[in-house]
Amino acid sequence: MNYTLDFTPVIDGLPNLLWACLGTFTLAISGMLLAIVIGIGGVILRQSRVKLLRWLVIGFVELIRNTPFLVQIFFIYFALPLAGIRLDPTPTAIIALGINGGAYAIEIIRGGVQSISKGQTEAGLALGLHKAQVFRLIILKPALRTIYPSLTSQFILLTLTTSIASAISAYELTSVSQRIESDSFRSFEVYFTVTVFYLVISWVMMRIFAFFSARYFSYPLR
Amino acid sequence: MSQVRTSDNSIEPMISLSGVGKWYGAFQALDSINMSVAKGEKIVLCGPSGSGKSTLIRCINHLEAYQKGDIHVGGIRLGHGSKVIDAVRREVGMVFQQFNLFPHLTVLQNCMLAPMRTLGLNKPQAEGRARTLLERVKISEQAEKYPAQLSGGQQQRVAIARALCMRPKAMLFDEPTSALDPEMVKEVLDTMIALAEEGMTMICVTHEMGFARQVADRIVFMASGVIVEEAPPAEFFSNPKHERTRKFLGEVLGRH
Ligand SMILES: Nc1ncnc2c1ncn2[C@@H]1O[C@H](COP(=O)(O)OP(=O)(O)O)[C@@H](O)[C@H]1O
Ligand SMILES: [Mg+2]
Secondary structure: OOOOOOOHHHHHOHHHHHHHHHHHHHHHHHHHHHHHHHHHHHHHHHOOOOHHHHHHHHHHHHHHHOOOHHHHHHHHHHHHHHHOOOOOHHHHHHHHHHHHHHHHHHHHHHHHHHHOOHHHHHHHHHOOOOHHHHHHHHHHHHHHHHHHHHHHHHHHHHHHHHHHHHHHOOOOHHHHHHHHHHHHOOHHHHHHHHHHHHHHHHHHHHHHHHHHHHHHOOOOOO | OOOOEOOOOOEOOOEEEEEEEEEEOOEEEEEEEEEEEOOOOEEEEEOOOOOOHHHHHHHHOOOOOOOEEEEEEOOEEOOOOHHHHHHHHHHEEEEOOOOOOOOOOOHHHHHHHHHHHHOOOOHHHHHHHHHHHHHHOOOHHHOOOOHHHOOHHHHHHHHHHHHHOOOOOEEEEEOOOOOOOHHHHHHHHHHHHHHHHOOOEEEEEOOOHHHHHHHOOEEEEEEOOEEEEEEOHHHHHHOOOOHHHHHHHHHHHHHO
8 A cells, every 4th residue: 555645636626626516505405495395395285185186296205215316317317308308417406306305305294294283273273274374374384393303314315415416417516526536546535525525515504404493493392 | 243133133142053963983972962152141061071062162163074953153154165164263262272372483473373364464453452462361471482481371371362362252162271280270260251251252161160150151061962951050050950960060079
């Protein structure tokens, strides 16, 4: 073992790598927002009176949770163009991340909604609120609070999953680092640096989640 | 339209149930319930656990659907259309055993939510109304706190204020003091007594017989989904007609 460390290619590529971190952030945040919309929307449809809608949601969740993410992203990127839907790598990655994270979010949020006592719904209905208002104004926030830890770890996972978007050459940290590595053959230096960057990105995400928790979920429980 | 004069010039009751039947699957929880509550009247509904008291009052604001009979509230026939149900729910306040305050909203916000969303009050109007009613249940200094920061008795008084913010024509109470520590029962009963003295129409499911004696115009006794007997308190306590009533009174009064 007489490997000499040489970080020069990493340092030369630093501006690129930092921009790529921003790309990763963009994918993660956009994917998450889409996942939340799908998650909450899915939970609403899952409770619908219409059986077909309920089954569509169940089918969607099963389909997504039982197939590999790589196949899902390939499907959107390579198969949908054959149906006339052609998307760039970045939108493709955001949609794939949102759909994938959304399927998990549906199950997580649904658990939260079920954990809220029926008395809350009844109190809302007895005050003359509609079912939709009860869900939005009374159930949703306490439900999200109970499952917030699960949801955040799912979203950290989503953040790390952005690296799979390198398979369609989306602009993010892993694909940029692969390019630097294959130009320089400095595998250790490049992937060591990238590992540290991902750690920092995860940490920043957790700070963001903690901020929202303190902002919205700090009402006392007992 | 709280009073609707009919052709014979009698005043239509605030709440009336006629021939109401309710099933949970094959189990019949209510059987041919007839009941009429005049404006300003106070009814105490009692009976052994599982006799259908909660089911009965929950039918009145359609938290439970019923399969037979008719219910009228303030002149509105409680059909199954959601418009009518919403209208009735705005007219009838309900207080639950478990308070059911919204934990993520302050006391004030708990009281403002429904008036703003269903009655279309703007924020200052809703807040003014909420503060007035919190004053009335003697809890105005807690307005900015969250439910979890209050005692059970305080929470239940907020729940009463929250219901009153809708300016209901009648109030339903489902064992409002059963979940409370003994030392907090009185503050809630006092609030209810004050409300009764102001002329509110009330149906109270409760085993607080002292309250019943003091406040009720009539006591209705239920068992196994039917109304066994009803009478003014003096008569109900001194001269119960049915064996089941006597047995129930023996148990309830024996405890006190
Ligand atoms: N959601 C339900 N499903 C099935 N049975 C129920 C339900 N709610 C109440 N019951 C039954 O109906 C009967 C009356 O219940 P309830 O009205 O809660 O009685 P009470 O309030 O007098 O104690 C009981 O036998 C109870 O087990
Ligand atoms: Mg009950």
